[in-house]
Amino acid sequence: MSILLNRNTRLLVQGITGAEGSNHARLCKAFGTNIVGGVTPGRAGQEVDGIPVFNTVDQAVAATQANASIIFVPAPFATDAIYEAVEAGLKLVVCITDGLPTWEMVKVKRYISGKDVVLIGPNCPGIISPPEKAKAGIMPASSFMPGKLGLVSRSGTLLYEAAAQMTAAGIGQSTAVGIGGDPVVGTDFVDILKRFNDDPDVEAIALIGEIGGVAEQEAAEYVKANVRKPMCAFIAGASAPPGRRMGHAGAIISGDSATADSKLKALSAAGAAVTRNPAEIGKVMAELLASRS
Amino acid sequence: MKVHEYQAKAILAEFGVAVPRSRAASTPAEARAAAAELGGRVVVKAQVHAGGRGKAGGVKLVNTPEEAEAFAKGLLGTRLVTHQTGPEGALVPMVLVEEALSVARELYISILVDSVSKTNVIMASEAGGMEIEEVAAATPEKILKEWVDPLMGYQASIGRALAYGMHLDGGLIRQAADLIEGLYRAFIARDCSIVEVNPLVVTEDGRLLAADAKINFDDNAMYRQKAVAALRDTTQEDPLEVEATTTGVNNYIKLSGNIGCVVNGAGLAMATLDTISLFGGAAANFLDIGTVNNVDRVISAMRILTKDPDVKAIYFNIFGGMARVDVIAQGLVDSYKQLDVKVPLVTRLTGNGLEEGRRILAENGIAVIEASDMADGARKAVAAAAGR
DSSP states (O other): OOSSOOTTOOEEEETTTSHHHHHHHHHHHHHTOOEEEEEOTTOTTOEETTEEEESSHHHHHHHHOOOEEEEOOOHHHHHHHHHHHHHTTOSEEEEOOOOOOHHHHHHHHHHHTTSSOEEEOSSSOEEEEGGGTEEEEOSOGGGOOEEEEEEEESSHHHHHHHHHHHHHTTOOEEEEEEOOSSSSOSSOHHHHHHHHHHOTTOOEEEEEEESSSSHHHHHHHHHHHHOOSOEEEEEEOTTOOTTOOOSSTTOOOOSGGGSHHHHHHHHHHTTOEEESOGGGHHHHHHHHHHHHO | OBOOHHHHHHHHHHTTOOOOOEEEESSHHHHHHHHHHTTSOEEEEEEOSSSOTTTTTOEEEESSHHHHHHHHHHHTTSEEOOTTTOTTOEEOOEEEEEEOOOEEEEEEEEEEEOTTTSSEEEEEESOTTSOHHHHHHHOGGGEEEEEEOTTTOOOHHHHHHHHHHTTOOTHHHHHHHHHHHHHHHHHHHTTEEEEEEEEEEEETTSOEEEOSOEEEEOGGGGGGOHHHHTTOOGGGSOHHHHHHHHTTOOSEEEOSSSEEEEESSHHHHHHHHHHHHHTTOOBSEEEBOOSOOOHHHHHHHHHHHHHOTTOSEEEEEEEESSSOHHHHHHHHHHHHHHSOOOSOEEEEEEETTHHHHHHHHHHTTOOOEEOSSHHHHHHHHHHHHTTO
C-alpha cells in the first residue's frame, strides 16, 4: 500500500504543453504512473508523448475519469489551476509551482478546508510511491526504492538527499512526500504523519523539517500522542541567521519557536531519533531499525 | 522586501490611515525647510531598514529648524548601528522630519499571517512603544488577537473589538476602527507580509496617529506590485546581494564565514551550511542555484563568489535531479575560463549527469577536491579554507 497515490491513480498534468510540464509528464509516465491526460487552454486535440491534451479540467475528467492532478503552470495562474482542479472533483492535487503570493495560499487553504481533496504544495517536489510505481512529482526516481519507510520533507532536494541515504542503507520507501517550502501549504506534516501512522505497510517514518513556522512543533505534538513506529528527524537551518529568508519563503527565523534547535528538541522529546548532521539521516534510521529488531 | 518608514507611512496614508504631518529630506537644508514648514518643533528620524533607531541615536526631538538641520547633517550619509544592523551599520540616505506629538498613550497594532491558523491575524496591545516580543513574553494577556476569515474579508466588528479591548472610548473607538480597517486594506492590496504600527499614538488632543510604521512585502507578489518594487532601496542591502539579483542569482545571502557555497535547492543549501558549522567552519554565503539547467547561472554564481574577499574556498554541493550535474560542470569549466578563480574548489556531486559531469571537469583540467558525501565535502571545504 501507499498513501495518497497508487497504481489506480489516474493523473492529469495541468500545464502539460510547457517545458517543465511536458518533461515531467514524460518522466512520471516512464516511472509507471498512469497519466491519463493533460490540460492547456486552447490546446485540445494535441498530444504530448501520446498523452491527450484537453482545454479544461472538467473536459479532461469527463473523457478520462482522472482523479488526481499535478500542476506546472506559472505562479500568476496557479491559484486558478488549483481552483479548477478542486471544482472538477479531483481528490488529489499536487502543485509544483513555486512563487505563489502568500495571500493566494491563505485563500486557497480556507477554500479547500472541509472539502474532500488533498492539496500538496505549492513550491514542492510532489509525491512518489516506489512500490506502486507511481509518481506525481519532479524527484529523480533513481534515488528511491520500494520499501516500508514513510518519508516527508518540506524541502525538495533534502527529500532526495534523505531518500538516497535511505536507499544506500537498504531502507526502501513506501511513499515519500515533499509538502513544500512556503509559509502556507495545502498539507502540513501532521496530515502526512497521520496517514503514515495509520498505514500498516509503513513501518518507520523519517521527517525532514526546516526553520520557520510551527509545523515541526505541531508534528511533535502529534507524534508524542500517537506515533509508536520508529521515527527519525532532521531540521535544516541550525546555522541560519535570524530574520533572513533562506531560499524558501517559509524558512525564516522570527521568534524562538522558529529555530532548528526548538524544533529538534520538540521532536526529540516526542520520541524521534534526531540528528544535527544531514549526512547521517540514513545512518540514524538504520541504527534505529537495528536496535528495534 | 523592506521599505523605509516614510515610504510605509505614504502607503498607509493612501488607505486612509492617519499619520503625523511629515516631510522626507535627503539634505540638511531640506530638513531645515521641512522643520520650518512643520512649525519648528519636530522629530528628526534616520531612515534605515532596521529597528532600534531611537536607542542608537538616530531619532531626536528638536525645537528649531536650525537644530533639525544640524541633527540631519550629523546623520545623512553616515552609517547608523542599531541592534538589528550588525556592526557595519546601515547607511542613512534620508531623514524624516515629523511634527512633534503630545503623547497621551502609546498603543500597538500589527497584521501578519498567523503560522498556526494560516490566516491573517490582527494583533493589538495597550503596551505600545515597547518591543512586542518582550510584551508577548512578559504579559501575553496584553496582546489581543483577531483573525480575519479570508473568504469573508474584513468586518467592522473586528476593529471595534480591538478598539474596545484597548480600552479606548468616545470618538477614539471610531478612529481606531477606521485606522485598523485602513491597515488591513493596505495589507491585502499591497501584498504585505507584515504591517506594524508601534507606537500607535493617542495625542493629548484626542487624535489617533500611526507615529511609526513598518511594512515588509511578500517577495513572491512583486510581479503584481510594480509600484512597491520600485520603492526598493539597494543602499540598505549588501552590495554582493544586490549584484546577485541583477544577474539572476536570486537566492544569495552574504554571511560572515569564509567558505563560498553553491548548492541546488534551499533545503540542501541550508543543510550544507549546517554541516560546515558542524565541522568547525563557517559559510561565506547561502546560495541556492535553483533547479534550472543554465550554464550562465553557474557563471554568475561563481562571479559573485570570486568577488567576495572573504571566500577562501568554494564548495559545490549538487544533487543532480532536475538540475543536471553535467550542466553544472560545464558552468564550472566556463567560469574558470572567464574568471580568475584563486581559491580551492571542493565538489560533492551526485545524481543525474554525474559521470558526464566528472568527465567534463577532468577533460578540462579543473582541479577539484572531490568529496564522497555531504559530511566529507564539509570537512574538506573547512580544511581547504584553512589552507590545510
